Amino acid sequence: MKTAIAVIGGTGKAGQYLVNQLLLQGFHLRLLLRNPDKYHLHHPAIQLIKGDVLDPMALSQLIPGCDAVISTLGSGHPPIFSSATHGIINTMQAYGLQRYIVITGLSIDVPGDDKSEWCRQASTYMRNSFPDIIADKQREYALLTQSTLDWTLVRIPLLEQTTSTGAYQANLHDCPAPRISATDLAVFLVSQLRDGTYIRKAPFVASVVVSSLL
């Protein structure tokens, strides 16, 4: 049987690239969508689930039977990251799923960080500009650490929606560069389905060389 991945946020700036990469690598997908009628990518390997991530019923339709969950959820105000994480953790634990991969920003602090000057400044800027969002994302990290899941919280800098790709680097202590190609991010996220290196860790990932494939 093909591996099935539950995807949250698959219509977003990062999520669209993730969906394409999962399809390219032969995975079956279950996508949680608030507005499936507006979704125009039809593919035999994609199953659409209508619902909101904050609705436990929607999560209980999305998650059972999948092998892992990947979230590229975004949020307006008020931020929903920690409440979404709470529901996702509960549902995954209820249905016996272990692997959860989720993205966040570089401003999230984790024990062992050794952020360089530009990364500290960027973190401070984000914290001052979006205090409620960053505080909620920090709560998301705390919830993950308190869970028993095999989570990976992927910390990213500015996302560039591009098929350009090249070398990316992951680093547990500092962000390697100020940008990430959405294609590089998607490749990294999918690689984590079969790589346990960053289980229960929060690596930074960034593109260090970008060369256009187009």
Ligand SMILES: NC(=O)c1ccc[n+]([C@@H]2O[C@H](COP(=O)([O-])OP(=O)(O)OC[C@H]3O[C@@H](n4cnc5c(N)ncnc54)[C@H](OP(=O)(O)O)[C@@H]3O)[C@@H](O)[C@H]2O)c1
């Ligand atoms: N973009 C960047 O430069 C950047 C940089 C650093 C970190 N990040 C982080 O990366 C993550 C994703 O960012 P993004 O820019 O790709 O986000 P985005 O383009 O705003 O996409 C957000 C996604 O979340 C979905 N969503 C929002 N609320 C939902 C809900 N209640 N239920 C179900 N789905 C919901 C949206 O679905 P709909 O189609 O229904 O709206 C969409 O698919 C965020 O945590 C963001 O903070 C982004």
